[in-house]
Structure formats: C-alpha cells, structure tokens
Amino acid sequence: MTSQRMNWLNSVKLKLWLWLLPKLTDCSCSGLIPRSGEAAKKNVNCYSVYLNNKVDGSSLMLVDSVEQCRIIGKRLDMNQSFTIPDDFSVEKIAQAEIEILHHYGIYDFGYNNIYSYFLLSYLGWDRLRAKYWSIKNTIAQWLFNLRRIDAGERYDLLKFLVLTLGDRKFRVTDVMLHRHGRYIFNRRDYRDLSQKTSILLNYLVDTNE
Structure with a gap:
C-alpha cells in the first residue's frame, strides 16, 4: 500500500472518529456498571472507549470527551485504575488502537475498529443480538425449570x-x-x-x- 493511500485512509479514519467520539462519550458509563439483575436489564446502555498502544496492546487512556483538538481522559494508576487525568492530540487516534465496549442490558459488545462498530453496533445489531440472547435464555431457563432435580445421594x-x-x-x-x-x-x-x-x-x- 502506497504512503499516499495510507495517509488518505488515516485521514478518513480520523474524520470518522472525530465525528463519532463525541456521540459515544455523551453516552459514556459513569461509576460501577451493574451487569446482572433488573438494574442492568432496564438501565444500562452506555459506552467505554479506550485508546490502546498498537505495538504492545497496553492501555493509553479511558476516553472521557473530545474538546477542540484534544482527546480528554484518564490513564491507569499504579493500582490499574483509570484515575490520572491526561489528554492527547486528536492525531493520536490514527497512531493508536481504539477499543469500544458497548454495555447494553446484561450484555457487553466489544469492537476494535470503527468499521466493525458501524456495521454491528451503530446500525442496531447489538440490540437485535441482545434481544435474541434474552429470548433464548428465557426459553432455556423455562425448559431447565421443568426438569426434576434433587441433591442426590x-x-x-x-x-x-x-x-x-x-x-x-x-x-x-x-x-x-x-x-x-x-x-x-x-x-x-x-x-x-x-x-x-x-x-x-x-x-x-x-x-x-
């Protein structure tokens, strides 16, 4: 692939991210995210967006917002929690791997590039999969409850x-x-x-x- 084409692709990718990131950070997760029970089923629909190092996969930042030409977020501290405020230039996006986690109900959907996110999440596929899995689990639970089970000998x-x-x-x-x-x-x-x-x-x- 020529450098000219690579630069063009990076430019397109950057513009897509700058358009998409504010939409995701407006729905970012805050605090602990319930992953079971009614609290998760009814109330959870949020995103966690990470910047990761392309070379070794290490985490660079949990993204909080996009302000002008800067990506605002938090780095990991010594306890491996995202607590240290930091910011990067928007050009950092083209040099990093971006990971999106969509927490929807009791399910989590992960994406490692913008294209798979658009195809599988932005267009509503997450919601369809979550509904399918929910119906499937409900039927499986109902059938399981019909079985006779005892503690045994x-x-x-x-x-x-x-x-x-x-x-x-x-x-x-x-x-x-x-x-x-x-x-x-x-x-x-x-x-x-x-x-x-x-x-x-x-x-x-x-x-x-």
Missing part, C-alpha cells in the same frame, strides 16, 4: 467431586454450578437444593470422605 456427590473438582478448594455455589449449570441459580427451589447439597458436603467432611 452421598456417593453420587462424592464421585462427582472427585471427578470434577478434584482436591482443589470449592464452595457450595461451585458445586451447584459445575453439577447443574448456570440456570440452577434462577430456579425457585435453588435455596432448598443448595441447603441439601451443603448438608451432604458437611457429612462427607465429618466422615473424612
């Missing part, structure tokens, strides 16, 4: 623990997840199943099994 639980979790440390929730899958947590009888499983685990401990 002591021997069955011991065999499962040895084959699946081995000798590593675990909690009751780990057992429930690995044994039944993630849909177990939304069953109405989850608390009862968890308590019965906990009783069996305690019995295995007491008998040194």
